[in-house]
Amino acid sequence: MPTNGGQIKTYAAPEGVAVADAFLIYARSVDSEPWIPVSTYAVDVAEVNTTRNEFDKHPISVASFDMDGPVEVQVKYTLNKVQSAAIRPKSLGIQAVIDGDNTITFSLDRPRDVMLEINHDKWQALHILTNGIDHNALPSDSQETWYFGPGINNGSPYGLVTDGNLFVPSNTMVYLAGGAFVTFKLNFIKVCNSGVRGHGFIYNGPNGGAILIERSENIVVENVTSLGATGFSLTTGEAKGVTISGYRSFSSHGNGDGVDLFCSSDILVENCFLRNSDDTIAIYGHRWDYYGDSSNIVIRNCTLLPDIAHPIHMGTHGNPAKPETISGIHISNIDILDHYENQMWYQGCISLSAGDENLIEDVHIQDVRVERISKGQLVNMRVMKNEMWTTAPGHGIRNVTLKNISLDATNSQIVNPSQILGFDYTRKVENIVFENLNIGGQYIHDGMGKPRWYMVADLVPMFINEHVTNVKFILTK
Known part of the structure; x- marks a missing residue:
């Protein structure tokens, strides 16, 4: 079921959907409400293996939540030491701040889709997909x-x-x-x-x-x-x-x-x-x-x-x-x-x-x-x-x-x-x-x-x- 944090709505990963543990992600509105955990899903991306007829798969993480108004995002990377962190695309001008314990924080002023790239490595990536809260959501079946x-x-x-x-x-x-x-x-x-x-x-x-x-x-x-x-x-x-x-x-x-x-x-x-x-x-x-x-x-x-x-x-x-x-x-x-x-x-x-x-x-x-x-x-x-x-x-x-x-x-x-x-x-x-x-x-x-x-x-x-x-x-x- 969805979790509603006022300006933030998150959704639990249902059983049967692969979850990722490389990143732990939390979100809150900028007025310092409690941090809300956000589910992360595991999905593969790929590159060609030029020595044989197949792809090399790389697991990456995808998270999604809904928001009304600016939010803060906190991410902890669990696999390696964070030497650098970048929010891409760079044209958005979003700065990632690294704390000493592999934690990265940044802010979103409105719904955006971004990639958090760790250590200049696109395979060490969290993709955060955000939507505005749908106040006109369709609640059930109808004729149309x-x-x-x-x-x-x-x-x-x-x-x-x-x-x-x-x-x-x-x-x-x-x-x-x-x-x-x-x-x-x-x-x-x-x-x-x-x-x-x-x-x-x-x-x-x-x-x-x-x-x-x-x-x-x-x-x-x-x-x-x-x-x-x-x-x-x-x-x-x-x-x-x-x-x-x-x-x-x-x-x-x-x-x-x-x-x-x-x-x-x-x-x-x-x-x-x-x-x-x-x-x-x-x-x-x-x-x-x-x-x-x-x-x-x-x-x-x-x-x-x-x-x-x-x-x-x-x-x-x-x-x-x-x-x-x-x-x-x-x-x-x-x-x-x-x-x-x-x-x-x-x-x-x-x-x-x-x-x-x-x-x-x-x-x-x-x-x-x-x-x-x-x-x-x-x-x-x-x-x-x-x-x-x-x-x-x-x-x-x-x-x-x-x-x-x-x-x-x-x-x-x-x-x-x-x-x-x-x-x-x-x-x-x-x-x-x-x-x-x-x-x-x-x-x-x-x-x-x-x-x-x-x-x-x-x-x-x-x-x-x-x-x-x-x-x-x-x-x-």
Whole structure:
């Protein structure tokens, strides 16, 4: 049952949910009320073992509570000596204070999702997910609401689950209350005006992903968390008018993407925290039985941590028989906590890969802060043919603006040169603008001092081949 501390509401971990003991966490309101214990859940994240065909799993901790007003958080780390502690993303400006007995304290002025990283090690991490107290919580089932309360599968709609799938009809909202865990996949297929919301969890679903939205319109996903999905965590296919707000996802399996959008339009992804074992956000064309363009997609105010592959990726899959377009993509205010990828084909914090006759055009990416590249590239744009994933080269990439992109080079390790590569003179990359590109505190722009025979791109560093035209580096600050 929930524990109510006035401005704070916590939930006990139900039997059957793995709990973590690496961190002991307490919260209280700033007016010095008693400390309230907060449950922490254990979930795996992963990295590739390059010596064999498998992942190395790392246990991390996830805690969640609801709050009204500012709160103080106290965390005790139980495994190793705390030499340093950092609250990420750093852009929030939240300071962690270390006491002598491995205790860390910090404050949250409003609901936020943060990662507490110990000793500069992302595998020693506590992820704290906070929500505003839901004063309009749906208390029970109704004609238009399927309710799940605290506990595991604690709701009458569980009787409708078949082979690990719940199929949600039109005009129906699934509500996962705080402390609720469901162990099935939510499917929205050929429906409209439905969704899932609440502060609960989709836990270790048996059918790959947590949520599938397919050939549906006006679907809402709000504030729920996926723990341990074994495939694409949230997928849209031929969907329209989808809002994904405050979604959280943690995964450790192959193809463990966060949010994947196939042939979808009029999509909003905002305020998400995604830590995944493949691309955290990907925009695709045709694959399987999904067909059509991807357009008018807004991604904003998200924190991304792919332990493998790309933070942001678009392109690759398409339909050479009837070429598709990925266009009208607007991405803003993104914190990338790390990028680590061994394979050269799949590096890039921001990756645009036109394949299968895809055309990628009219893309605006702004205010992206990359805190660390452990191994990878900042930007990778290519018109390409990939023998593993495509059957034809892409058509082109054009009209892309990247504004206020920054990389913290001090905390990065292996930063390979960025790449912009056209395929040939008919399949080009053209009209690319970098505005206020900041690498390690230095702005890279056409007017900067340099040897006259150098290209500005050399100072990123970035390789631009002969099938790329009209790339500009401008400074407006």
